[in-house]
Amino acid sequence: MSAVRRTPAPPPGDLQDMPKFPKNAAKELRNTQLRKNLRHATTTIREKRANVVAELPHWEQLRRAGEAIKNRTLRHLDDYLLQLEESLTRNGAIVHWASDAAEANQIVIDVARAKGADEVVKVKSMATQEIDLNEALEAAGIAAWETDLAELIVQLGHDRPSHILVPAIHRNRSEVREIFTEEMGRYGTPPPDGLTDDPAMLAGAARVHLREKFLRAKVAVSGANFAVADSGTLVVVESEGNGRMCLTLPETLISIVGIEKTVPTFDDLEVFLQLLPRSSTAERMNPYTSMWSGVREGDGPQEVHVVLLDNGRTKVLADEVGRQALRCIRCSACLNICPVYERVGGHAYGSVYPGPIGAILTPQLRGTASAVDASLPFASSLCGACYEVCPVRINIPEVLVHLRNQVVESHGPSVEGTIMKAGGWVMGDGRRLALVQKGSELAGRVLPGEVIGPLPGPAAGWTGARDLPKPPTQTFRDWWVAEHQGGRDE
């Protein structure tokens, strides 16, 4: 670590060391401002998305096509990766392979040092968040400047992203104003005097602050939304033009691309460029999409590096049920629709991938050894709204249940396991259940009052806020037997 930091420090600690989800959630639920910001933002974008999706009568057909294209790619990923490497190389790009975060970060550091750069400008990229590139560069004495407005807010706020698409969704305009006023001047052009909380003025301050960095940067780092195997083309989908600045102005461009971003052909983009903008920003099309095929003489970076990143993706690929998570195109529709995400926000998930997709991706990428990772598959009511909106039809509830089974199987004996085992045995036979029901009928007779109110101990989880009905003194089964003189069945 260098003595004096070049960029704002993020919060201390490793995301993976966070407590389990329910504990983080309980804390976030008490944050009134957060609840208000999230409710407003997710409600707004949900409505907008529903409107633009309804404009396309063949939306379901598009979703199925997106799903099939991704399945085809993933199931033959080795072939497509080799084709991608060959096309990129033919186009003048330098292709690197990285097994994990450390290897990918080192490649970026080495390229930046070779170019004599002590700073890089960055296009918003989930892959670089995942590998914590900024901190690796900081430790190597290289400043990484986030240029997406929301990422800038997060970086200057010494904060962490809480959403895939809108990383500062948890902040409102007055918080943004405070962060810009406090921090912007320490890292470059300060905001104008009299900065208000008007979003247009805040965006204007970011424009001026970042333009200086765009114009002088020698090296840029990006991710990619798609990597086209047949043409060797990378695609970045964005709104603000910060992406175009980074992809065009510097002399050297390094793109970190998860291996699952591959699509077979340029033609496949006609499907994804319809699915992605409508699902993510809820627009017919996002303001800017850049496509570049290696090096173009006299136009843009003349040295182009592409880092193909594994970092756990092959573990996901090896799971026949969980594999579908790699179809994800990072649109965030599942976050925006999720009733759990809407109430707790992204930080509770202990990962750069929050929400429903995070709950299935993170435990697969990182394993389920840590407290937070083991709790993520359970951070869902299995309502299924995420599956309904997913543009590539990832059956998130199915994968959640699958991962719950893995967590149960991989962790040792527990009280819960013993109860479940006994319950499973009871449910194997109607006579056993009838016997257990004698107990509930007895409880119904002896318990006082109409309902069961607050209870101590493990029952507090339910009864803290909810009454529990008193069991009836006669089960349906007993009623039926009484009505039918011993039943027709036996």
Next chain:
Amino acid sequence: MNVPTSTVALFATCINDTMFPETPKAVVRLLERLGCRVDFPLQQTCCGQMFTNTGYFREAMPSVRNFVDTFERYDYVVGPSGSCVGSVRDQHPMLAHRHGDPGLQRRVEAIVAKTYDLSEFLVDVLGVTDVGAYFPHRVTYHPTCHSLRVTKVGDRPYRLLSAVRGLTLVELPNAQQCCGFGGTFSLKNSDVSVAMGTDKVRAVLDTGAEYVVTGDNSCLMHIGGLLSRMRAGVTPIHLAEILASTEDALVAAGATAPQQGGSR
């Protein structure tokens, strides 16, 4: 109306059997009134969803086997629960497949094809939407997530409710958002569950309805538990109980509401 000649098996579900017997009783009354012969095979237990959705696949297997053993001799299996029926349809084949038992899998797939949620059985098999019910109250309907997205009952409950005489159906704002029950989610993540439930209850109260109706007593136990704690004066009720109530029955009982199964 198209009443089947063969006996209809009632899959009461374990939670209704144990905690909410008025619901399966209502199903019996309703189906018999419509001319069906109903049987309740006593061997039945549970769909096993609580085990499956908590990750205990092995522990769910006795439920899966027992379901097949109990119900495979019937042509129609009808349950008053979008969630439990959804579990049979969506999860039993997966569990049998994972268990590596092709024989069981074939039997499971056969039974899936003849298992119906009550609203589906009424509308699709019997071909009725007006079941002759009378319920002179203002009600709002919450489509439970599994009835909506797994079993996909669609607008059937709305059509059934709209045909009930005397009933005023009020639209529930943000109806399709989860109430926060989620099975063991309601215990493992009780804070989030209650936060979601509170918003659902707020929406219910905003409608000014006297009753909140669903096709799943499990979700209703959660919503009703919050309403009860708040002394909100809104009564949770299962769809079957509204559809079973008739003017004659109400007059005979000398009341204006059907008998309630516990307080939910």
Next chain:
Amino acid sequence: MSSRDAVLGRVRAALADVPAVPAAEDVAIDWEYGQRPAGAADDTLGLFVERVEDYRAEVSWVTPAEVAARIADALGDHEVTSAVVPSGAPQDWRDAIAARGIRVLTDEPVLSHAELDGTGAVVTASRVGIAETGTIVLDHGPDQGRRALSLVPDLHVCVIRAEQVVADVPEAVARLRPSIDARQPLTWISGPSATSDIELSRVEGVHGPRTLRVLLVDG
């Protein structure tokens, strides 16, 4: 072992369950590429104009004869003092702009970042327009110039011919295939630069041109 071999090895091991058949046989894709969906609007140009304007870009219908003058008008409206026009663009565009007293740059020799940043506007042709999404695609041919030209100046005046406008994204992708085969970069532009990063409320104009003027040449 190299990282390349390690990653590819893990990919292959992960896919042990996949039958050794060609990808297209293994997974069918039920999609007809390049097809205009049934029910696409007949009035392609009208829809294009409506959808571009939805992004708060200004669109004007112009005849071929008046293109150059209308470009100069647009620049005049915004009171710019200089504009870059790519060398492959028609000479009469440059003449009309110069006649308005606006300094014309051609990017020959190549303009520095600072020079571009000091330029008020850029005028380009385009490659494809998409009605359904209100999108203009540049393939950065000689009449559009390198990517930085249409990015750094704050006003982009973009000329598109009626026959370049297609109904939807699949048709556009099909038309763009030759540009991709020629390894040309593509920039898809849908309105001026924008952000919704603060409370998801849309603000036009961040880093790219804050104003987009579209001249649709018809007739």
